[in-house]
Amino acid sequence: MESVVNRAATAAPMASREVRWTTVGVAGLVLLVAAQVYGVLTSPPDRDMGHLQKIMYVHVPAAWNAMLAFLLVALASLRYLWKGRLADDLLAASAAEVGMLLTGLTLALGMIWGKPTWGIWWTWEPRLTSTAVLFFMFVAYLILRTFVDDAERRAQWSAVVGLLGALNVPIVYMSVRWWRTLHQMQSSPMTLDSSYTWPLRANAVALMLLMAYAVAHRYRSALMTQTADELMDRLALKGTPGGSRA
Amino acid sequence: MSSDTGRRTAVFVIAGVIVAGAFAYLMLGGIEDNLEYFKTPAELTQLGPEAYGKTVRLGGQVAPGSVKWDAASLDLRFRVTDGAQEIEVHSKGAPPQMFRDGMGVVVIGRYGAGKVFESKELMIRHSEEYRAPKPGERPQEMYRSLIKGEKAS
Numbered sequence: 001m002e003s004v005v006n007r008a009a010t011a012a013p014m015a016s017r018e019v020r021w022t023t024v025g026v027a028g029l030v031l032l033v034a035a036q037v038y039g040v041l042t043s044p045p046d047r048d049m050g051h052l053q054k055i056m057y058v059h060v061p062a063a064w065n066a067m068l069a070f071l072l073v074a075l076a077s078l079r080y081l082w083k084g085r086l087a088d089d090l091l092a093a094s095a096a097e098v099g100m101l102l103t104g105l106t107l108a109l110g111m112i113w114g115k116p117t118w119g120i121w122w123t124w125e126p127r128l129t130s131t132a133v134l135f136f137m138f139v140a141y142l143i144l145r146t147f148v149d150d151a152e153r154r155a156q157w158s159a160v161v162g163l164l165g166a167l168n169v170p171i172v173y174m175s176v177r178w179w180r181t182l183h184q185m186q187s188s189p190m191t192l193d194s195s196y197t198w199p200l201r202a203n204a205v206a207l208m209l210l211m212a213y214a215v216a217h218r219y220r221s222a223l224m225t226q227t228a229d230e231l232m233d234r235l236a237l238k239g240t241p242g243g244s245r246a
Numbered sequence: 247m248s249s250d251t252g253r254r255t256a257v258f259v260i261a262g263v264i265v266a267g268a269f270a271y272l273m274l275g276g277i278e279d280n281l282e283y284f285k286t287p288a289e290l291t292q293l294g295p296e297a298y299g300k301t302v303r304l305g306g307q308v309a310p311g312s313v314k315w316d317a318a319s320l321d322l323r324f325r326v327t328d329g330a331q332e333i334e335v336h337s338k339g340a341p342p343q344m345f346r347d348g349m350g351v352v353v354i355g356r357y358g359a360g361k362v363f364e365s366k367e368l369m370i371r372h373s374e375e376y377r378a379p380k381p382g383e384r385p386q387e388m389y390r391s392l393i394k395g396e397k398a399s
Contacts, residue, residue: 043378044378044379045378045379046376046377046378047377047378047379048344048349048372049344049372053376056376081257081261116342116343116344117342117344117370117372118342118369118370118371118372119341119342119368119369119370120367120369123283123369125283126281126283156253156257159257159261160257160260160261160264163261163264163265164264164265164268167265167268178281179281179282179283180281180282180283180284180305181283182283182284182352182369182371184371184372184373184374185374186374187374187375187376188374191373191374191375191376192375192376193376193377193378195378196376
């Protein structure tokens with residue numbers, strides 16, 4: 001296995017990379033505020049649900065970006081299984097954290113929308129059920145990680161669970177087409193007034209930037225934690241007699 | 247080192263088999279038949295006596311002009327249509343606020359020999375269309391696609 005320590009050391013321009021990612025994060029935040037204001041001020045109330053329609057500007061971008069994050073989990077997990085680099089496992093874990101948060105946000109906002117629209121908070125129909133399964137698989141994924149101490153074993157188990165979890169993404173996406181659901185099918189520019197499509201797209205891009213920033217931030221801190229752990233281990237192994245290990 | 251690589255390959259193969267197996271199960275397993283959240287009026291009619299007395303979900307569109315609402319007794323009667331068949335539904339209590347002619351609905355309840363569906367729970371099924379109201383436009387039009395587009399794609 002390639003040492004994370006070496007990897008962190010060779011990734012020399014860490015500082016400039018950090019500045020770059022901070023720029024992405026700030027850009028995302030500014031765009032998110034602008035897109036929300038744009039959406040609230042310019043889009044008319046829907047003829048059935050009125051301003052309840054505005055929930056779409058967070059619910060849908062959160063769902064899309066959660067799927068992107070889980071796609072990243074799948075790619076990083078696959079690459080870990082292929083190459084065995086611990087850094088890929090840490091990237092998968094970082095993306096899983098962000099994806100789980102966004103899925104939770106999607107579910108919560110969906111319920112808040114569902115109560116006044118459908119008349120119920122929740123029902124076990126295919127789209128809702130598959131999304132809940134997706135959410136809880138990644139909760140389990142993150143819990144699993146805290147239970148395994150050995151980094152390499154944790155990475156192997158996580159990669160398998162992460163891949164299984166990510167397998168749910170196409171199922172969640174296609175559920176409204178494959179099966180007869182209470183949840184509507186995906187809207188398209190054909191079924192969405194243009195006054196709704198642009199705020200939706202702007203919010204999706206803004207949240208994507210924030211998602212990328214969050215994953216990068218968690219990945220960087222995970223790399224540093226791993227590096228610190230490895231250095232501690234080395235120190236412990238060399239263990240000068242009488243030396244402090246704290 | 248070589249046993250390490252071997253173990254990693256084993257994990258990779260097992261993961262691949264699980265993923266491929268899950269996909270095959272989804273594609274070939276005929277899950278699609280079991281994942282219908284509701285039955286259409288045509289399907290429920292076709293089941294006939296088989297469906298009587300069981301709790302089922304019926305979904306479709308509120309047949310335009312069929313709504314009879316008695317605000318005093320909170321008694322609601324309407325017909326659910328899929329364009330081909332219609333079923334009479336009886337419900338107690340105020341419906342969700344978006345309930346109206348032409349709206350997509352799913353009702354949970356029992357269908358009986360009296361040919362009336364006794365609804366215990368009434369849900370609105372919103373379509374994927376979002377429109378700003380336009381002057382002179384009839385709101386019902388947007389729900390035509392709900393039934394016609396049902397699983398057609």
